[in-house]
Amino acid sequence: KHKASYDVEIDVLNPNPLTRRYKEVLIRPGASGTFSWDSFGVTGSNRAQVEVSTFPAINLAGRMDYLIHYPHGCVEQITSGVFPQLYLADIADIDQARKSSIQRNVSAGIQKLAGYQNTAGGFSYWPGQSNPDDWSTSYAGHFLIEAEKKGYALPANLKSSWLGYQARTAREWRYNPQYRNDFAQAYRLYTLALAGKADLSSMNRLRETVGISNETRLRLAAAYALAGQKSAGLRLLNTSKIEPAPDKNDWYYYGSPERNRAMTAETLLLLGREKEAFAAARKIAESLSSGVWMSTQTTAMSLFAVSKYARMYASGGVDATLAVNGAAMDIKSAKSFANRDIAVKTKNQLNVKNNQTVPLYARVMYSGVLPVGREQVEQRGVLTTVSYRDRQGQPVNVQSLRQGTEFVAHITVTSQSAEAVKNMALTHIIPSGWEIINTRYTDYGGFGQNKADYIDIRDDRTHFYFDLAARETKTFKVLLNASYPGDYYLAGVQCEAMYDNNFLSRTRGEWVKVEKSQ
Numbered sequence: 001k002h003k004a005s006y007d008v009e010i011d012v013l014n015p016n017p018l019t020r021r022y023k024e025v026l027i028r029p030g031a032s033g034t035f036s037w038d039s040f041g042v043t044g045s046n047r048a049q050v051e052v053s054t055f056p057a058i059n060l061a062g063r064m065d066y067l068i069h070y071p072h073g074c075v076e077q078i079t080s081g082v083f084p085q086l087y088l089a090d091i092a093d094i095d096q097a098r099k100s101s102i103q104r105n106v107s108a109g110i111q112k113l114a115g116y117q118n119t120a121g122g123f124s125y126w127p128g129q130s131n132p133d134d135w136s137t138s139y140a141g142h143f144l145i146e147a148e149k150k151g152y153a154l155p156a157n158l159k160s161s162w163l164g165y166q167a168r169t170a171r172e173w174r175y176n177p178q179y180r181n182d183f184a185q186a187y188r189l190y191t192l193a194l195a196g197k198a199d200l201s202s203m204n205r206l207r208e209t210v211g212i213s214n215e216t217r218l219r220l221a222a223a224y225a226l227a228g229q230k231s232a233g234l235r236l237l238n239t240s241k242i243e244p245a246p247d248k249n250d251w252y253y254y255g256s257p258e259r260n261r262a263m264t265a266e267t268l269l270l271l272g273r274e275k276e277a278f279a280a281a282r283k284i285a286e287s288l289s290s291g292v293w294m295s296t297q298t299t300a301m302s303l304f305a306v307s308k309y310a311r312m313y314a315s316g317g318v319d320a321t322l323a324v325n326g327a328a329m330d331i332k333s334a335k336s337f338a339n340r341d342i343a344v345k346t347k348n349q350l351n352v353k354n355n356q357t358v359p360l361y362a363r364v365m366y367s368g369v370l371p372v373g374r375e376q377v378e379q380r381g382v383l384t385t386v387s388y389r390d391r392q393g394q395p396v397n398v399q400s401l402r403q404g405t406e407f408v409a410h411i412t413v414t415s416q417s418a419e420a421v422k423n424m425a426l427t428h429i430i431p432s433g434w435e436i437i438n439t440r441y442t443d444y445g446g447f448g449q450n451k452a453d454y455i456d457i458r459d460d461r462t463h464f465y466f467d468l469a470a471r472e473t474k475t476f477k478v479l480l481n482a483s484y485p486g487d488y489y490l491a492g493v494q495c496e497a498m499y500d501n502n503f504l505s506r507t508r509g510e511w512v513k514v515e516k517s518q
Contacts, residue, residue, distance in 0.1 A: 013460075014042060014369045015429045015491035015509070023205070024057055026365035027354040033362050035350040043367020044150040048366040049325075050350060051339040052331060054316040055284040056304055060092060061339050063288055063299050065367075068105065070296055072425050072463065073456075073500065074115045075123050075136045076254055080296035080425040082109030083143045084303035086150050091310040091331035093318065095340075098209040102241050106152055110368065113140050114155045115504065121165030127452035130144065132165070133253065134184040137252040139297070140193045141166065145195050166192055170202045175209050180249045182212040185251075186219035190226065198227035206416050207236065215242050215260050220348075224390060225270035233271050242276060251422050254499050258287050259298040262305035269308055281309040288361070293501040309335045316358055323351040372489045372509060381503035382421065382468070383414045384495045386428070388480075399510070401482040402518040404435070411480040413495050413505070415468040426495040431488030436462060437479040450476045485516040 019041065025033040039046040051218065067081045087092060094102075114122045122132025149155055166188055173185045182276045187201050187230040187484045203223055206212065212220075217240045224233035244260040262284055268277035284302050287294070317334040324342045331338050342350065345364065354360040370376075387410045388396045396407045411428055415421050428438060438457050451474070456463040464476050489513045497503035504518045 004518065012194065014045070014488070015373055016370050016372065017494075018045075018065075018367050019367055020062055020065075020365060020367045022062060022363055022365040024361070025352075025354060027360045027362055029354055029357045029359065030171065032351055032353040035348075035352075035362075035364045036267050037364070037366055039344050039346055039348065039366065039368060042371050042443060045093065045367070045369035046344050047341045048337050048344045048348065048364060048367070049336065050322065050342055050352070051365070052318050052320050052352065052357075053316060053337040053365045054358055055306075055310055055361070056282060056289065057363045058285045058288040058303070058337075059363065059365065060088075060337055061302075062290075063294075063303060064088070064366045067296060071427070072465070073112075074125050074454075074465070074498075075133065075140055076125070076496075078112050078298045079136070079140045079143045080107055080300035082106045083146070083300045084307065085469070086143075087304065087307035087311070088144055091307050091335060091337050093331070093338035106147060106150075109213075110147060110152060110154060110158075111143070116140070117158065121163075122161075122169075125413065128424045129201065129454075130468070134181070137162070137189065138167065138184065138187040141191050142187075142194065161196060163192070163197060167197065170199050173202070175211070177211055179217040180213065181220065182206065182209065182216040183253055186216040186223065190219050193223040193226035198223070200227060200229070200469075203227070207232075210319045213247075215244070216249075216261070216442065218242075218260075218264050222263075222267040226251050227265070230271060233267075235453045237267065237271055237273070242280070246317045248419075249349070251499055252367075254297045254423075256295065257501075258284070258294065261300050262301040265305040266308055268467065269312060274313060276328040277309060278313065281306055295499045295501075296330070297499070316356070318360070319355040320360060320362075322356060323353075325349060328464075329511050335500040347420050352481045354511035372491075375490055375492050375506060375508050377492070378504055378506045378507050380505065381416055382424070382495055382497070382505045383416060383491055384411070384426070384505035384507060386493050398512050400513045400515060402515050403482055403485050406480040407480055407482070409480060410475055411464075411478070412473060412475045413468065413492060414473040415471055415503075417468075417503070418470050420470055421468045421497050424464075424466050424468055424495060424503070426466070426476065426493070427461060427466075428476075429461040429491040430478075430480060430495050431490045431512055432460070433482065433484040433486050435481045435483045436460075436477040437481055439479065452476070466496050479516065485514050487511060488515050 023035050027033040051060055070077055082105055085106055122137040125133040170188050190260055192199050217236045221233040221236035231417055244257040246257050250256055264281035265277055284306055288302055318338045320331045322329040353363045388398045389408050390396055446455055452464045452466040454465040460479050489508050492507035492509045495505045
């Protein structure tokens with residue numbers, strides 16, 4: 001005759017990715033600009049932010065949101081997610097809640113990075129790997145130095161072990177034209193100079209090496225500037241091209257022409273070339289504000305470069321009046337950028353009035369998660385298929401499975417490129433009524449003997465990270481069980497090259513059923 005109850009909070013997740021759209025306008029002094037848009041996506045997923053600035057718009061909210069919510073977690077992506085947050089409060093007028101969130105994010109990022117450091121002091125690309133990743137080690141250390149300067153505490157020995165590794169590797173370095181390792185050496189020497197431990201002999205040796213790239217000379221010029229050798233830096237700059245050119249080896253260091261332009265902009269700032277730095281910063285801002293895809297590293301370094309420029313040279317605060325769906329809001333700040341969250345309805349209207357004597361760049365970014373079944377199917381540069389079979393390899397109809405059925409997902413990825421494709425990320429999300437049978441820690445070992453650089457198995461999904469040779473096909477197997485009766489949505493499979501948007505595959509999902517066992 002007694003009853004006891006308690007509440008359990010359960011997340012209900014839509015597997016579709018966040019879709020972002022934006023509108024922008026340049027508002028003359030004393031004039032107004034108006035935005036109108038309809039919210040889209042499932043109820044509760046709708047968000048909107050407005051950004052106003054005296055500097056060309058950089059889609060600050062959208063780009064930061066992309067970095068923070070990027071679903072994969074290698075050392076480069078963890079670093080990219082927190083790096084530009086160090087300077088957000090310096091250039092943008094943000095509320096206290098956002099400042100607190102940034103502090104938590106940066107502190108958590110520092111702790112995560114500590115788990116990627118190996119005994120030699122370098123950082124591996126994935127946790128548990130023994131070999132340090134050349135570029136990522138310098139990139140993570142670059143962030144740690146900047147974070148420490150901002151007052152963040154670093155774990156004991158994290159920085160000293162990293163500095164020891166960087167110094168040893170810089171002294172032992174030898175030029176290998178096949179792998180273009182001169183750029184990595186230049187970045188390594190830059191980080192040592194930034195940390196106040198400049199290795200001038202190694203810098204001179206690299207400068208005198210025949211065949212080094214244009215990007216190497218520009219990064220080395222920044223290292224000389226930091227080491228107090230500005231004249232040597234200027235000589236290198238004067239023999240280099242400022243405008244970056246596409247390079248087929250960019251992928252090796254997670255780069256792109258836009259990433260290299262961002263690094264060049266910092267070099268120009270360090271060497272006092274304000275006019276050229278402004279031209280580079282303006283091009284970076286145009287790329288950031290456009291809808292063009294950027295990798296995590298390109299996004300982070302672009303935001304970092306614009307922040308550096310804005311802190312040194314951008315002047316003039318923001319003074320604007322907003323009217324959002326009839327509600328008024330004033331924005332007054334001495335900072336160059338200001339962004340605010342705005343409440344959204346089904347149909348929205350935003351009016352921005354410029355109260356100052358200089359032009360104002362205004363942008364509204366609105367987002368939502370599309371309903372299940374409305375995924376944007378794509379096959380670009382890589383073909384992905386998935387089939388479900390029993391242990392004997394016979395096809396299984398997943399639209400109706402008996403509870404307790406054990407079966408296998410066969411996910412096949414085929415490169416359609418004549419060249420190798422690096423850093424592929426495959427995501428397979430399962431319905432709530434299924435369970436992944438993880439055999440890696442049992443006597444059976446890893447089911448399917450999947451060959452990948454890193455495998456991340458979670459409660460509801462499996463991530464595979466790997467490279468593909470030209471025209472190569474790889475198949476990954478996931479052991480599953482139909483566990484809980486009911487109707488569920490099986491999301492499509494997504495596979496992408498994390499640093500090259502020419503390779504993306506996304507399949508459509510479907511509804512499946514688990515029948516109760518008799």
